[in-house]
Amino acid sequence: MSVSIQYALMTGRSESTSTDFWPGSDGDVALDRFQTLVNTIDDGLYQLDSAEQFVAVNDVIVEWTGYSRDELLGSHVSMILAETDATHVERTIREHLQNGDTDLPPLELSIQTAAGDDLVCEVRYNLLVTDGEYQGSVGVVRDKRTETGVARTEREQQLAQYETIIETIEDGIYVLDDEYRFETVNQAYADLTGYSREELLGSHCSLVVEDTVSSTAADASRELADAAANAATIEADVLRKDGTRVPAESRFSPIVSTDGEYDGTVGVVRDISERKAREQELRQYETIVETVQDGIYVVDEEGIFTMVNESYAELLGYSPGELLGSHVSMVVEGDVHQHAQAIEDQLAHDEADETSIEATVQRADGTTIPAEATFAILPSDSDGRERVGVVRDITERKERERALEESEQRYRTLIDHFPGAVGLYNESFEYTVAGGELLADLGLSQDEIVGTTIYDRYPDDLVEQIEPYFQAVFDGESNTFEEQYHDRDLWAHTLPVRNSAGDIVAGMLMVQDITERKEYQREIEASNERLEQFAYAASHDLQEPLRMIVSYLQLIERRYHDELDEDGREFIDFAVDGAQRMQEMINGLLNYSRVQTRGSAFESVDLETVLENARDDLQVKIDESGAEITADPLPRVTGDPGQLRQVFQNLLSNAITYSGEDSPRIQISADTNDEECVISVRDEGIGIDVESQDRIFEVFQRLHNHEEHAGTGIGLALCQRIVERHGGEIWVESEPGEGATFTFTVPVASE
Numbered sequence: 001m002s003v004s005i006q007y008a009l010m011t012g013r014s015e016s017t018s019t020d021f022w023p024g025s026d027g028d029v030a031l032d033r034f035q036t037l038v039n040t041i042d043d044g045l046y047q048l049d050s051a052e053q054f055v056a057v058n059d060v061i062v063e064w065t066g067y068s069r070d071e072l073l074g075s076h077v078s079m080i081l082a083e084t085d086a087t088h089v090e091r092t093i094r095e096h097l098q099n100g101d102t103d104l105p106p107l108e109l110s111i112q113t114a115a116g117d118d119l120v121c122e123v124r125y126n127l128l129v130t131d132g133e134y135q136g137s138v139g140v141v142r143d144k145r146t147e148t149g150v151a152r153t154e155r156e157q158q159l160a161q162y163e164t165i166i167e168t169i170e171d172g173i174y175v176l177d178d179e180y181r182f183e184t185v186n187q188a189y190a191d192l193t194g195y196s197r198e199e200l201l202g203s204h205c206s207l208v209v210e211d212t213v214s215s216t217a218a219d220a221s222r223e224l225a226d227a228a229a230n231a232a233t234i235e236a237d238v239l240r241k242d243g244t245r246v247p248a249e250s251r252f253s254p255i256v257s258t259d260g261e262y263d264g265t266v267g268v269v270r271d272i273s274e275r276k277a278r279e280q281e282l283r284q285y286e287t288i289v290e291t292v293q294d295g296i297y298v299v300d301e302e303g304i305f306t307m308v309n310e311s312y313a314e315l316l317g318y319s320p321g322e323l324l325g326s327h328v329s330m331v332v333e334g335d336v337h338q339h340a341q342a343i344e345d346q347l348a349h350d351e352a353d354e355t356s357i358e359a360t361v362q363r364a365d366g367t368t369i370p371a372e373a374t375f376a377i378l379p380s381d382s383d384g385r386e387r388v389g390v391v392r393d394i395t396e397r398k399e400r401e402r403a404l405e406e407s408e409q410r411y412r413t414l415i416d417h418f419p420g421a422v423g424l425y426n427e428s429f430e431y432t433v434a435g436g437e438l439l440a441d442l443g444l445s446q447d448e449i450v451g452t453t454i455y456d457r458y459p460d461d462l463v464e465q466i467e468p469y470f471q472a473v474f475d476g477e478s479n480t481f482e483e484q485y486h487d488r489d490l491w492a493h494t495l496p497v498r499n500s501a502g503d504i505v506a507g508m509l510m511v512q513d514i515t516e517r518k519e520y521q522r523e524i525e526a527s528n529e530r531l532e533q534f535a536y537a538a539s540h541d542l543q544e545p546l547r548m549i550v551s552y553l554q555l556i557e558r559r560y561h562d563e564l565d566e567d568g569r570e571f572i573d574f575a576v577d578g579a580q581r582m583q584e585m586i587n588g589l590l591n592y593s594r595v596q597t598r599g600s601a602f603e604s605v606d607l608e609t610v611l612e613n614a615r616d617d618l619q620v621k622i623d624e625s626g627a628e629i630t631a632d633p634l635p636r637v638t639g640d641p642g643q644l645r646q647v648f649q650n651l652l653s654n655a656i657t658y659s660g661e662d663s664p665r666i667q668i669s670a671d672t673n674d675e676e677c678v679i680s681v682r683d684e685g686i687g688i689d690v691e692s693q694d695r696i697f698e699v700f701q702r703l704h705n706h707e708e709h710a711g712t713g714i715g716l717a718l719c720q721r722i723v724e725r726h727g728g729e730i731w732v733e734s735e736p737g738e739g740a741t742f743t744f745t746v747p748v749a750s751e
Contacts, residue, residue, distance in 0.1 A: 066114035
């Protein structure tokens with residue numbers, strides 16, 4: 001059919017005649033036939049010029065569009081096509097003109113009617129080219145609604161169902177053309193990307209995926225199309241409009257045309273954020289399971305290992321592969337497995353009284369180790385049930401427990417055989433442990449004491465006395481005190497009990513029965529008092545006869561001096577000297593016996609003053625001997641000033657007496673700490689040999705006779721007794737010819 005005939009058929013005009021051409025023409029009959037044919041067929045016919053403007057339409061086109069023929073003729077094709085369809089048509093025409101191909105494949109387009117409706121049509125058209133110049137196109141439009149009968153209705157319903165399904169499912173769905181631009185997207189895909197449908201349609205897929213991903217998907221789609229494969233799956237992040245990323249899994253299939261060419265891609269995208277999070281969490285748990293030192297395993301209902309970690313395999317000496325698929329009886333006795341199953345059943349019904357057991361496990365080398373296993377039931381959607389166990393090697397703990405039991409047994413034996421009584425108590429002063437032989441002596445059992453407090457056990461007046469000592473323990477203090485209970489004299493000691501970290505966890509009370517000792521002490525004190533009275537009486541009674549003897553001897557010497565020869569006078573001198581020395585010894589012995597009972601009460605004493613008074617007492621002896629005495633600054637101490645004066649006086653007197661031929665040189669020094677003062681008196685005299693250094697502190701023990709050095713042999717013994725009364729010690733360091741240093745300690749004065 002020529003272009004002129006096509007034009008005439010669709011317009012009712014001739015290209016060279018007016019509108020009255022057809023009725024008066026010789027070809028009226030032929031034209032009528034062709035016009036009847038054109039207007040009778042159900043398809044629409046049209047012709048466009050090179051500017052894509054209508055130059056001819058048949059009645060069907062006019063009817064479908066709702067526009068008049070005059071409105072259509074001369075109008076651009078975009079008047080009845082959507083902009084995207086019009087653009088697609090123009091692009092397709094240009095591509096085929098460049099290729100020199102005038103036979104085009106059919107297109108599916110949407111015609112927009114004057115009433116605003118969309119009419120989906122299939123268009124088959126040819127390009128009109130004359131002498132290489134594009135003149136326009138001629139096309140046949142078929143309304144897809146004209147497909148007859150049930151098949152058309154079913155296809156429309158099926159299409160509607162597919163559209164509903166696509167919009168209903170939660171996965172994102174898209175269609176890309178052969179240039180990977182979006183042709184179709186469902187709402188779920190738009191929501192996933194954060195773009196609207198309008199923003200996505202016509203855009204390249206790289207808008208929402210990395211270029212490398214889109215290239216990979218493109219290559220894969222073409223490869224699938226070439227291989228006639230069904231689909232492929234990739235994981236890649238979706239780039240959202242707000243700049244965030246969503247991990248997604250995309251399954252895509254190529255669209256292959258009827259001639260086998262790649263024509264686009266259909267993709268289904270699923271947000272896998274939750275799955276990725278679960279996978280990450282699973283990896284974390286897997287890392288934890290494989291990192292922890294405890295063994296972890298899973299067994300099914302039959303007791304078959306379905307999972308073990310490395311720690312569990314190492315614990316048993318097997319490889320994980322050797323354990324997987326094996327029965328638990330491989331490593332534990334049957335009764336242990338039955339016990340674990342019983343716990344499993346209780347756990348399944350929330351009736352478990354215990355969730356762990358201790359058992360011995362068998363290692364690959366035949367040895368056994370003690371272990372503790374804790375159980376739980378794994379959640380499962382199936383009818384089967386799996387048990388997870390966490391196993392810990394408790395060899396060290398068992399050894400510690402055995403050592404602790406042995407230690408407790410030793411301590412229990414020690415407590416039970418303690419000659420007194422021992423108890424542990426808490427901060428409420430409640431006894432938690434009690435023992436000792438004294439309990440049996442008092443007719444008490446351990447059960448009677450444990451669980452009771454001091455308020456339950458003792459009378460109020462005794463509680464008032466001992467409560468401060470019990471409380472002081474939790475402040476870190478220890479105390480010793482004496483009390484009477486059950487008609488017995490008791491010595492008690494409270495002290496804190498600490499754990500390995502140094503924290504106080506309990507108080508300890510140790511009690512000993514000192515009734516006999518106190519009775520003996522009272523007897524000794526009474527005896528000492530009687531001895532002191534005897535010594536005082538004896539010394540007092542002896543003083544008078546001695547004074548009488550001395551007086552009468554001196555009287556005889558004065559009255560009969562001229563009548564006595566030299567021997568007689570010498571005999572009288574010996575007698576008088578002996579009586580006087582005996583008198584001095586009696587006085588010294590009297591002072592020695594009175595150190596404990598006749599001393600003054602302790603007080604704060606300035607040793608500087610004490611030393612000065614002692615030097616005043618010895619001033620004549622110091623002057624006669626030419627003694628040089630130097631002293632360091634001396635502190636204040638706690639003691640009896642009169643007795644301390646006696647100590648200095650005796651030590652200085654001895655230092656002068658035993659100075660040798662040279663003038664005495666005496667140095668006094670003092671060294672003080674928080675508790676005591678150490679005082680030293682050093683001379684440069686004749687010294688004392690080592691064998692005699694302990695003996696010089698005994699009563700009446702002398703190292704020299706009266707002709708060599710005068711003295712009673714009581715002075716150093718008296719010093720020792722005074723120092724001991726002050727809670728101190730006295731000793732000497734000396735070598736013959738090198739002098740001597742006498743050192744003693746006394747308590748410092750409290751602030």
